[in-house]
Amino acid sequence: MAKIENESAVKEGLEVYQRGMEKLKDSFPLELKDVSSEHQRLSSLATQTFMKRSFKDNEGIFMKCLEEHINKLFDGYLCQNQEASKKRCENLLSSLCAPMTEKIKKGFYAKSGGYELFSQDLEVIVKEYKMEAKKGVKAEDTLEEFLKQKFVDSKAILQADKKLTEKEKKIMEEREKSVLLAQVINTKEQKQQQLEEKMKAERRSNKERMKQMKEKMDEEIRLQREEAKRTMDSKLRVQADLLEKGFKEKADRMTKEMEDFRKKNKEAEKNSDQLFKNMIENMNKRHDETIKLMMRQHSEQMNVIMSMPRPESDSSSLILCLLLAGLGGGSLGSGSCSFPCSC
Incomplete structure (x- = not known):
């Protein structure tokens, strides 16, 4: 019975999460922080839905199942958001680049001074691309591929x-x-920032899960104590009635029954508390493993970025000024950009 009820609770929780994320998908592409924020909110709602219906999930098996399914769905939505961003950026660059493509076909740049004209047109494309909003998480990746081409x-x-x-x-x-x-370097730094955002989101989600688990356990203990009190009050009334009717021997047996009941109830509370601690410990362990993996990826990416040589600033190149302005907030270039542009 408990297994069937808990499986249904997991299903309901996942439905709550999926409905919300499907609505969010209509707005893709979005920045990672926006997707993560909604993921956290819906994950919390899904957990609440699960906990309202879950029954005697003492070892947290079904809670873990819900958590793993939500994380798998989240990864899927992150991939869809990346694809939407890539498509948006590719379409944008294709549109901005259309006049240049036509000029190349007609041989416009195949002349003396053609390289300067090509460079000027490319600088305009990059500047306009940088100014466009809502490009999403693949903005730098897509620009890198475009420039290579x-x-x-x-x-x-x-x-x-x-x-x-x-x-x-x-x-x-x-x-x-x-x-x-x-x-x-811009592309790698964008990926680094996105990984940092994922770590923040994981920490927030874990904190919220801990809070909800404690509230659930506190509520279960409260109900358990109320039920024990009702049972004890009933036994006391029966005992008082027995004494009133002169059944002292039966009343004495009731005293022993009540003492046994108190001990069993106390032991049940102790067991529930230990199960709760075990669930929290397991959840924190899974969280720590996830964070450790992300931290390792973060460290590896940072080492790659720091080992790369920094391009020299060149005030005669608008495109280089625009790109250098994006490096670490514009602080990593070896010189300052003096080109009269918006960067």
């Missing part, structure tokens, strides 16, 4: 440009490498 075109245009000397071409090539390096 465009620098294939750029290299061909650069080599064909007879206006530039070989020395100038080498300088331009180095500048492009700096631009790509800046964007690669």
Whole structure:
């Protein structure tokens, strides 16, 4: 009976979570903090729904089941949000890049001075892309892929440009490498920030689960004590009636029964308290393992970022200024950007 009831409780909790996340999905792409915030709220509601119906889940088996299913669903929604962000960013860049694509087809840049014209157009595309809102979690990733593709075109245009000397071409090539390096670092830093947000969300969710578990246990103990009091009051009335009718021997037996009842009830409370402590310990253990994994990923990503060389700031390159401004809040470049732009 308890198994059937608890399975139904898990199902109801998951339905509450899924309904809410399906509504949120209509707004994808969103920033990770917005998805995490709604995940936490719905996870809390799902846990409340489960606890209202759950029955004697003393070892927390079904609570763990709910938690694992919610985390699996959350990972799925995060993937869908990433896909929506990637699609939005690719469509945006495709739209912004359409005039450039047409110019390349017509050979517009295949002339003396063509590389400078191409670079100017690319800078405009990047600036407009950076200004667009609601790009979501794949904004930097998608821009990195775009720049890699465009620098294939750029290299061909650069080599064909007879206006530039070989020395100038080498300088331009180095500048492009700096631009790509800046964007690669931007992408890694965005992923680092997203991992930090996931850790914050996990800590908040675990704290909320602990709170709900304590409230559930406090309520169960309160009900248990009320039931014990009602039973004891009933026994006392029966005993008083026996004494009034002169059945002293039966009344004495009732005294022993009541003493046994008190001991059993006290032992039951002690067992419930221990089960609760075990559930909390297991939940905290799962939480700690999740955080440790995230911390290890965070440390590995940070080591990669810190080991990468920092691109030099170049005030003659608007695109590099825009990208350097994104590095660690603009503080990681080796020089300051003096180009007269909004970065």
